[in-house]
Structures are given as C-alpha cells and as structure tokens.
C-alpha cells in the first residue's frame with residue numbers, strides 16, 4: 472500500500488430523520504485540527520435519502536468537501552448497504568482518515584468497514600492528535616477499566632479509523648459564509664447488499680429531554696436510596712424540570728434498578744457535555760467522571776467532604792441531598808417567579 476496516495480480526513484456524517492447529529496459537527500471540528508496538523512483537507516461523507524441540503528451545514532462547520540450519496544434505498548440505516556457505500560468511497564477517493572461517531576450506528580458501521588478494508592479501528596476515543604512524524608493520527612482512549620489512557624496508532628494501513636464518543640469535543644461555531652465543494656456520488660447497490668430489511672422504527676426512552684442532548688443534567692447516585700427521587704414528583708426530576716433539563720444517574724443507581732440504563736452517565740453509559748451538571752449523592756468514581764467532566768459547569772452535592780467528585784466540580788455543597796436539592800429547587804423557582 473502506497474500511503475502517500477491516501478489523502479483527506481473524512482468524517483462519516485450521521486443524520487437521523489433529516490437532521491445531522493451533533494457528533495458530526497464535533498468530529499468536523501477535530502477533523503479540521505488533525506487535517507491542519509498533517510497538511511491535509513477535511514471532508515465529510517453524507518449518506519441517506521433527501522440529505523443533499525444538509526451538505527451546506529457540514530461546510531459551515533468546517534468541511535472543505537462533502538461527498539453525498541443520496542438514494543432512496545439508503546433512506547433507513549442499513550449496516551451492509553452503508554458499509555458497501557463507504558468501502559466503495561474508500562476505493563474511489565482514497566481517504567487517509569475516517570472519523571466515526573461512537574453512536575449506536577457508528578459503533579455498528581465503523582468496525583464492519585474497518586474489517587472489510589483490513590485496517591485498524593480504535594473504538595471510543597476521547598482524544599485525537601498527530602504523531603511526531605506529522606502524518607500518523609494518535610487515537611487516545613481509556614483502557615484497563617479507565618485506569619490508563621492508551622495511545623493507539625495505525626501506521627501501515629489506510630484508512631486510519633476511529634470512533635469518537637459524542638460530547639467529548641465541543642461543536643465548532645458555524646460559519647454560514649463558508650464555502651466548499653459538494654460532490655454527488657452514485658451508490659452502487661444491489662439487493663445482495665441488503666442483508667436485513669427495515670420494518671419499523673420503535674423509539675425508546677419515551678418523551679422528555681435525552682441526556683446526551685440536554686443543556687442541564689441533574690444526576691443521582693447510590694446515596695439517593697431508591698427510585699423515587701428519579702421519577703415524576705421526585706426531588707431530582709423536579710429540579711431537572713425546573714431547569715428544563717434531564718435526569719441522569721450513576722451506574723450504581725442504574726444497577727439498583729432505580730432508573731433505566733438510557734440515563735447512565737459514564738464509561739459504560741453516555742458521555743455528556745451539558746452547560747450544567749448537578750451530581751447528587753455520587754461519589755465521583757473514575758468511570759463516572761469519564762462521562763461528565765466535559766460539562767461546562769459541575770455542581771456536586773455530597774455529604775462526604777472527601778468524596779472525589781469535589782475534586783472535579785466547580786461548586787461543591789457538603790450536605791444531605793435530600794435537604795439541599797429541594798432548597799435549590801425552591802430557590803430557582805422563586806428566582807424564576809414560579810414559586
């Protein structure tokens with residue numbers, strides 16, 4: 472393989488129901504930095520049906536080029552068909568780097584493409600940089616239960632690939648005046664490329680704000696002692712509602728069956744990056760911190776003044792969450808004229 476033939480840092484843009492996922496923009500921001508570091512350009516690959524109008528949004532967030540596969544057959548995500556499209560793209564355009572969001576779709580698609588192309592993929596990265604050689608991407612991810620950060624490279628094969636968790640990097644500001652190239656591509660698909668058939672979309676998690684998209688998260692841990700604080704009428708849910716936010720949880724609370732795993736924050740849960748994260752009765756284990764230290768502002772409420780969560784918070788309240796949280800809610804209601 473002549474590595475010099477492979478150029479461009481490409482983000483696999485993910486859209487759902489005609490809306491680009493935030494992680495695509497976050498990856499473009501990072502892709503741009505990597506591309507600058509290796510003297511290359513950054514682009515995006517956009518797959519779906521009626522998705523061409525989204526290309527300008529990708530350009531506004533940093534893409535120099537957007538390759539669009541717009542085809543009715545690609546209206547719903549399909550593992551084998553989307554993989555085929557990306558493998559064809561690789562053979563035709565010869566990209567150097569593929570950045571994929573570590574979403575449900577990205578975690579399904581990335582490894583399949585990497586395996587088909589016989590290259591390496593670093594999953595669930597939390598850091599990206601360029602090696603001293605000025606051309607190899609260094610993929611950083613937690614390893615050994617989060618106790619070490621491993622740096623992984625793919626020096627001999629292309630594309631260099633990794634999945635990156637949503638909310639790890641900040642979304643860059645959009646520049647609506649940015650210009651770039653939109654290249655329409657043809658998806659060469661036959662029935663044999665679809666090994667599964669889309670039947671119906673069943674949305675999980677019910678209504679309400681999802682933690683990965685929330686600006687405010689009120690999270691509870693083992694010290695909340697039961698399911699009640701997490702649900703309607705409970706103290707965590709009430710504080711979250713007053714702030715227009717979502718309820719999150721530590722794994723201890725999820726494992727206890729107090730709240731659904733969709734709300735779990737941390738290494739084996741979601742990575743979140745809200746403007747405000749209020750951690751209530753959560754000790755601050757490293758696996759929990761892995762999912763929330765990207766928050767703009769962290770408030771910790773814990774009755775143990777030595778709890779590790781106080782080392783990462785912006786504001787710490789030593790006290791009983793069952794006393795502090797209702798007082799906080801009442802004060803916010805009063806300040807908002809809701810009392």
Ligand SMILES: Cc1cc2nc3c(=O)[nH]c(=O)nc-3n(C[C@H](O)[C@H](O)[C@H](O)COP(=O)(O)OP(=O)(O)OC[C@H]3O[C@@H](n4cnc5c(N)ncnc54)[C@H](O)[C@@H]3O)c2cc1C
Pocket residue numbers: 616691692693694695720721722723724735736737738739740741751752753754755756757758759762772773774775778790791792793
């Ligand atoms: C491979 C692996 C992956 C993991 N992934 C995750 C993950 O994704 N997310 C995650 O959260 N954890 C994860 N964990 C578990 C993690 O190690 C901790 O066990 C877990 O985060 C602890 O949850 P906690 O802070 O709620 O409970 P604890 O550590 O038991 O802490 C409870 C805290 O509540 C305080 N407290 C008690 N009562 C009150 C009160 N009334 N008011 C105020 N404070 C009070 C206590 O002082 C204590 O600090 C993982 C572990 C492993 C090994």
